[in-house]
Amino acid sequence: MIELDDLCIRQGAFALENLSFQVPSGAYSVLMGKTGCGKTSVLECVAGLRTPVSGRIRLHGHDVTDLAPGARGLGYVPQDGALFRTMRVRDQLAFALVIRHWPVRQIDERVKELAGWLGLEALLDRFTHGLSGGEAQRIALGRALAFHPRALLLDEPLSSLDEDTRGELTSLLKQLHARENLTVLHVTHSRSEAERLGDVIFRLENGKISEKGP
Numbered sequence: 770m771i772e773l774d775d776l777c778i779r780q781g782a783f784a785l786e787n788l789s790f791q792v793p794s795g796a797y798s799v800l801m802g803k804t805g806c807g808k809t810s811v812l813e814c815v816a817g818l819r820t821p822v823s824g825r826i827r828l829h830g831h832d833v834t835d836l837a838p839g840a841r842g843l844g845y846v847p848q849d850g851a852l853f854r855t856m857r858v859r860d861q862l863a864f865a866l867v868i869r870h871w872p873v874r875q876i877d878e879r880v881k882e883l884a885g886w887l888g889l890e891a892l893l894d895r896f897t898h899g900l901s902g903g904e905a906q907r908i909a910l911g912r913a914l915a916f917h918p919r920a921l922l923l924d925e926p927l928s929s930l931d932e933d934t935r936g937e938l939t940s941l942l943k944q945l946h947a948r949e950n951l952t953v954l955h956v957t958h959s960r961s962e963a964e965r966l967g968d969v970i971f972r973l974e975n976g977k978i979s980e981k982g983p
Contacts, residue, residue, distance in 0.1 A: 770794045771815060771920055771954055776824035778810050785810065787824075790971055790978045792920075794829065797946050797953045799963040802973035808956040809848070811973065812924050815954065816845045828919055844913030844921040848928065850905050852897045852912075859884075859893040861908050865916045883911040886945070903934035907941070914945065920952040927962060939965055 771792040778785045785807045792798040802808045813819035815826055817838035826834045833841045852861060862883050866876045884890045887907040897905060906926055913921060926942075927935045943966065946953055957963055963970050972979045 770827070770829050771798075771952060772825075772827040773811070773815070774825045774827070776811070776814060776826065777822040778807065778814060778819065779822050780810070783807070783810075785973075785976050788973075788976075788978055790980060792952060792954055792969065794952055795950055796968045797943075797951075797955065797966055798969040798971065799955045799957060799967035800971045800973060801957060801960070801963050804958060806973050807976070808958075808973055809924055812922050812954065812956050816843055816922050817841050818845075842919040844916075844918035846906075846909045846913050846921075846923050846926055848924045848926075850909035852905055852908060854897055856896070857893065858889060858895050858897070858908055861897070862889075862893075862911045862915055864912055869916055871916075879915055883915060886948070887911050887941070901934070902930050903938060906930065906938060910941075910945070914949060917949070918951075920954065921949075923953065923955040925956055925958070927959070928957070935962075942966060 774789055776785070776788045788811065800808050800811065810819060814821050817833070817836060821834070825832055828841060828843070853864070856864070859880055862880045863876050866879060884893055887910065889907060889911065892900070892904060897908070900908070927938055930938060939962065945951070955966060969980065
């Protein structure tokens with residue numbers, strides 16, 4: 770479960786006040802809203818990349834408001850993917866496991882497993898230069914999922930893709946959600962994307978959160 774309790778976020782003249790909502794454990798939730806309404810700021814607070822002025826953030830009942838990003842056990846895919854240009858694809862997928870000191874054999878097994886799920890086997894020895902947008906997003910997903918995170922945060926993961934690739938990635942996200950039994954918080958401004966993916970849909974509008982069913 771992801772729980773925000775009276776969260777307040779401020780940056781310059783921008784402010785969100787007293788935001789509260791809960792993402793049930795195992796749910797695929799979507800946070801919708803117009804560009805500039807603060808969706809990414811909310812996601813960054815959950816990830817630990819932005820510090821709220823007040824309020825609490827809980828993951829599966831544990832208060833993580835003051836924890837560093839790496840201590841929260843979350844997978845995070847930023848809007849641009851943020852891939853490492855100097856790493857081959859296999860090293861991108863292994864990155865979170867290497868810094869957590871997994872044994873080499875287990876790292877190799879997990880990389881192979883992820884590459885199979887995500888259709889990346891033929892790309893493992895490639896660098897990221899020249900990859901398509903869909904390929905880059907699959908790599909970013911694999912890197913975020915590698916260490917079996919407690920929840921997955923996605924910031925507009927489909928916004929820069931063409932229609933066909935967006936459809937393929939939508940299907941892949943649904944499959945990964947079911948396979949990994951993940952709790953997901955996915956930010957988008959697309960109503961059709963939200964309706965295709967969301968078990969729970971939240972809308973951020975005029976600084977307020979509203980909720981509706983799928």
